[in-house]
Amino acid sequence: MRRWTAKGAFLLICLPVLWGLVSAEPVDSYVSQIKEKAEPVWSFDDLYARIRQEAQKRGESPIDARIDRVWKAIPGYDGLQVDVEATYRLAKRKGWTEPKQWIYRVVPARVTLDDLGPHPIYRGNERKPMAALMINVAWGTEHLPAMLNILRKERVKATFFLDGSWLKRHPSNAKRLKEAGHEIGNHAYSHPMMSRLSRERMRFEMKKTEQLIRQTLGVRSQWFAPPAGDYNQAVVEEAARLHMKTVLWTVDTVDWRPTSTPEWMTARVKAGASNGVLVLMHPTDRTVTALPQIISVMKHNGIKLGTVSEVLSSSRVESVEPAPPF
Known part of the structure; x- marks a missing residue:
């Protein structure tokens, strides 16, 4: 009786192992399947x-x-x-x-x-409640202090795209932009129509400005904004070779035009205010007047303002509660 009991116990213990040997799946796989099916x-x-x-x-x-x-x-x-x-x-x-x-x-x-390769970018994702101010700087310095004061007061960080020849003439002004925490982008060297240049000249325009940005400000540009928005596929590819993406705009304030009033500029931004927009502007007297209202328009629409890098990243941003109208 004892001998039979011992044999029975032995067979009972070994049965799962024997089953694993003759079945299509090993014992480890059988056990893991049981664990997967079992719920806490x-x-x-x-x-x-x-x-x-x-x-x-x-x-x-x-x-x-x-x-x-x-x-x-x-x-x-x-x-x-x-x-x-x-x-x-x-x-x-x-x-x-x-x-x-x-x-x-x-x-x-x-x-x-x-993953997409070299393509131009005009906007951020439509589900991201964020927008960016793109400020192209190729002439003058007189309106920059007022713009910086407004941005500081409103706690807004923008992306300033610097023309290389401007940077060479005004390094101290450029340093103020960086010290204020704003992002720096590349706007070519001599403000040319990029699509009309040879590839060699394209590289020269972007590379010379990039060298100046690194030497003067100690940062590297991630974004290239072609002057006047003029580009072709060769421009996009040459920017990519220099590890920059080509960025344009969603909404243009057209602030360079003397007939553009601050009210008209604000209305233009208001009409285009939505998630992911990139708003183009320049340091002009009209922009200084319109800037507080443009910022208020974005806040009223529940859109947070940040740099181009922040808007074009896939990172999530907390939804912004709409602010009262200005």
Whole structure:
């Protein structure tokens, strides 16, 4: 009797192993499948079930960067997903019967601007509540202090695209831009119509300005803004060879035109105010007058203002509550 019991026990212990040897799948795979099918004990909790059900409504899928027929390269936007287990554990620890705080994790976009290759960029992602002021600087200095004061007062960071010849003449003014925390971009050296140049001359225009930016300000440009918005595919490719992306604008204030009044400029920005827009302007007296109103328009529409790098990244930004109208 004892001998039979021992044999039976031996067979009972070895049966899973023997089954693994004769079956198509190894024992380790069989065990792992059981573990995958098994759910945590707390998954049967009503609170956990409610959190998991609600999480499906609260998530936001990421948007991949893409090529648009009109707007060319458009950056992606990271998504959000509720961390069900972390939200559940927090609620349990706090003794809540319903989740009062949701914990999220970012879901990165799979395709980025870098994956698209050399293409011009006119705007950020339409789901990102953010916009940027692109300020091209190729002449004068008299209006820069007033613009800097307004930006400082409004706590707005902009991207200044510097003409190389201007930078060479006004290094101290350029340093003030950087010291104020603004982003610096490349605007070629002599303000030429870039599409009319040879590739060699294109590289010269961008490279000479980039060298000046590095020597004078100690930073590297990520963005190239072609003068007058004039470019062709060769310009975009040569900028990419210098590790810069070619950026244009979504809304033009046309502030260089003497007949453009601050009121007209503000109305133009208001008509185009939306997520991801890039607003072009220059340091003129009209821009100084219009700038506070333009900033107010964006805030009223719940759009945060930042640098071109911030707007064109796929990183998420917290939604901005609309401000009262100015």
